[in-house]
Amino acid sequence: MYTIAVDAMGGDRAPKEIVAGAVTASGEGIAKVILVGDENKIKQVFEQEKLEPKNYDILHAEEYITMDENPTAALKNKKDSSMVKAAQLVKDGKADGMVSAGNTGALMQAALFILGRIEGIKRPAIITFWPNVKGVSMMLDSGANADCKPEYLLQFAQMGSIYAEKILGVKNPKVGILNIGSEPMKGNELVKETYSLLKESNLNFVGNTEMRSFFLGDVDIGVCDGFVGNMILKTSEAVAEYLEKTLKAEVKKSFTAILGALLLKPSIMKIRKHLDHAERGGAPLLGVKGVCIKSHGRANARTIYNAVKIAAKASENKIIECMESMNK
Amino acid sequence: MYTIAVDAMGGDRAPKEIVAGAVTASGEGIAKVILVGDENKIKQVFEQEKLEPKNYDILHAEEYITMDENPTAALKNKKDSSMVKAAQLVKDGKADGMVSAGNTGALMQAALFILGRIEGIKRPAIITFWPNVKGVSMMLDSGANADCKPEYLLQFAQMGSIYAEKILGVKNPKVGILNIGSEPMKGNELVKETYSLLKESNLNFVGNTEMRSFFLGDVDIGVCDGFVGNMILKTSEAVAEYLEKTLKAEVKKSFTAILGALLLKPSIMKIRKHLDHAERGGAPLLGVKGVCIKSHGRANARTIYNAVKIAAKASENKIIECMESMNK
DSSP: OOEEEEETTOSTTTTHHHHHHHHHHHHTTSOEEEEEEOHHHHHHHHHHTTOOOOSEEEEEOSBOOOTTSOHHHHHHHOTTBHHHHHHHHHHTTSOSEEEEOSOHHHHHHHIIIIIOBOTTOSSOEEOEEEEOSSSEEEEEOSSSOSSOOHHHHHHHHHHHHHHHHHTSOOSSOEEEEEOSOSSTTOSOHHHHHHHHHHHHSSSEEEEEEOHHHHHTTOOSEEEOOHHHHHHHHHHHHHHHHHHHHHHHHHHTTOHHHHHHHHHHHHHHHHHHHHHOHHHHOOEEEESBSSEEEEOOTTOOHHHHHHHHHHHHHHHHTTHHHHHHTTTO | OOEEEEETTOSTTTTHHHHHHHHHHHHTTSOEEEEEEOHHHHHHHHHHTTOOOOSEEEEEOSBOOOTTSOHHHHHHHOTTBHHHHHHHHHHTTSOSEEEEOSOHHHHHHHIIIIIOBOTTOSSOEEOEEEEOSSSEEEEEOSSSOSSOOHHHHHHHHHHHHHHHHHTSOOSSOEEEEEOSOSSTTOSOHHHHHHHHHHHHSSSEEEEEEOHHHHHTTOOSEEEOOHHHHHHHHHHHHHHHHHHHHHHHHHHTTOHHHHHHHHHHHHHHHHHHHHHOHHHHOOEEEESBSSEEEEOOTTOOHHHHHHHHHHHHHHHHTTHHHHHHTTTO
16 A cells, blocks of 8 residues: 655645545555644544544644745745655655645645755646546646746646546647637747747647637646636636626526526536546645645645545655656 | 728638628628728628628728638738738727737738837737636737747737726736746746836736636636737637537437536526637737737637627727827
8 A cells, every 4th residue: 555645734724634635545455645734633533533543643843834924934934744754754655655735835835845856857737637528638837836937737637647547538639729719829938939849740740729629628637827727727717607607696696597506506516526636635746756745725635535535545656756757 | 980990801700700700790880890801702792691781882802811811921911811901900090909810810910010019018919808707807928929939928918908997997907927826926927027017017916816716707818928918818719619529429318418418598698608718809909000800710799799899999089099108
C-alpha cells in the first residue's frame, strides 16, 4: 500500500472535511495516510465525526499556512507548518505522495523548494481535468505560473502528454494551444511563438483550440499560461454558478416551474456530480520530484478522498520516473 | 434621425439576417440605415423575406471580407469591400456610425486606418456587456488587443468609465482588474503593474476582481488584456453551451425529466433571452474617431436590430466627443 501525506490543515473546510476524506480513503485500503496537522484538532474530528480510522498516522504540526498568506513569507516563516511537514515527508521518502487543499502559491513554493524541480523542467505546472462529451481533457498550466515563456508551454505539452499516456492510458494524445481563434496566426505573442515550437515538436500537435472545441473534447491536452488557465477555470465555475442562481430565482416565480425543477432534479444532480471538482479530487502538480496533488480550496471530504486516490495511482504508475525520462 | 451604415455582408448569417435586422430598426424609426453590400443580394433578401424597408439606402459594394481572412491583407486588397465602404461613410460624415458582424480583426483595422484613433488613445478596445444579478457590467478589452501594456489597461478603464457614465448613466462607476485572485499582489506582471497605475488614478478603482465577483456585479467595469477578455468571453459561451447540451442529453433518458424540462421551458427561455448576445446587439469599439459597433459573428436579425439601436444611442450621446475630452 502506498503512503500519502495529507495536509490536514489546508483548505477552507479544514481540518474536518480533510480528515474525514483522508481516513475514508485509508479505511478502504486505497492508501495509508499520514495526517499532518494539529494533533488535538485531528483527534477532535475523529470524535465529532465518529470516525474509526484505519491505516493512518498523525504527524503533529504546530502551525499552518492560511489561504491568503504571502507564499514566500509563509514558507520562510512557517517551517513547522502542516504543508511544509507534509512535503518533507515526501522528500524524505516517508510518504509516496502528498495532498493539500491549502494556499496554492505556498504549495507551489513548498513543492519547488522542498521536493525540488525535476532536472530539465523549467517550470512545474498544475493539471486540471475537464469533463466533456467524449470523456476527459486536461488543461495545463491551470495556475502555477502567471507569466510564461513559449518554452514553458512546450514543456507543459510534453508533461501533459506523458501524464495522458501513462496515467490515463490515452494513446498518442492530441495537444492543442488554448486560443481565441483556431487559425495559426491567432492570439498573443506567447501563443504564436508556442505554435512554432509545438509544430516542430514530436508531439501530436493539432493546432490552436477554441474553448468551444475544448469542451467538445477535440483535444486531450490544452496548454496555456497559468494566468489564462486559472481565468478559464474560475470563469467556468462562475458561469455555472451564475446560471444555477439565475435559474433558481426564475423557477421560484412560477408553480409549474417549481414542479418542473423537481422532476428535473435527478438529471441536474447527475450533471452536477459529473462536473463537481470533488469528483475529480485534485490537480497534480507536475514537474517536481514527488507526487503532489492540489485540491480545490473549497475541498470537501469527497474531494480529499479522490485526491488520495489520484496520489496513490500516480505513485503506482511511477509518474515521477516518467517525467524524469522526458528530457533524456 | 441618425444614419447608421450597416455592413450587410459581414457575419455567418449575412446578408439575410443582417438586412432583416437593419430594416426592422429603420422601419421603427430607430435610425436611417445605409445597407452596404451586394445590391442584388440585398434586394433578393427584401423579396425573399417579404420586407418593406423604410428609411434606408443601399450602397453597392463589389466584394466583402470573409470571416477567416487575414485582416491586414483583407484591408489592403479589398478596398471595395462592404466593411471598408461602411467605415468610409462614417469617415466622410455620411453616416453617424457603423455596425458590422464581420471579421473582428478586419473591423479593428478598418476602424483604425479609416476612422483613425482618437488623439491620445494608445489602443482602441472592444467593450462587451455582461448581465449579472444586479444589472449589467462591462468588460474591456474583449478582444481587440491580444498583447497589452499597463498604460493600455489604464486607458481601457478610463474609456469604460466614460461609457458607463455617459451612455449607461452609472454614477462614479466601479472599476476592477479581472484577476485570478483578489489580493493586490495576485496575477501576472501586466495586472500587477496595472494595479499600481489604477490605484494612482482618479477612477473609482476597487482592486482586483475575481470572475465570481464580476458575475455578482461587484464592479461596473472589468479591465483585462484582449487575449484574456476574449478567452473569458469564449469560455463563458462554451460553458453555457456545454451545460445545455449535457442537460438535454440527460433529460432524454427519463420520461419524468422530459416532463420536467417542458414545465421549466418558459423559465429557461427567459434566462436564455437575458443572456443572449442578440439582446445586447454588439460591442462598441472605443477609442476610434467614429461610432463602430461589432456584432457577434453569429448575429441574427435581432442582434443587428439591437446593434443599430446602440449605434444610434452612442451617436446621440456624443460618445466620440466624450472620449476626445478624456485626455484634455
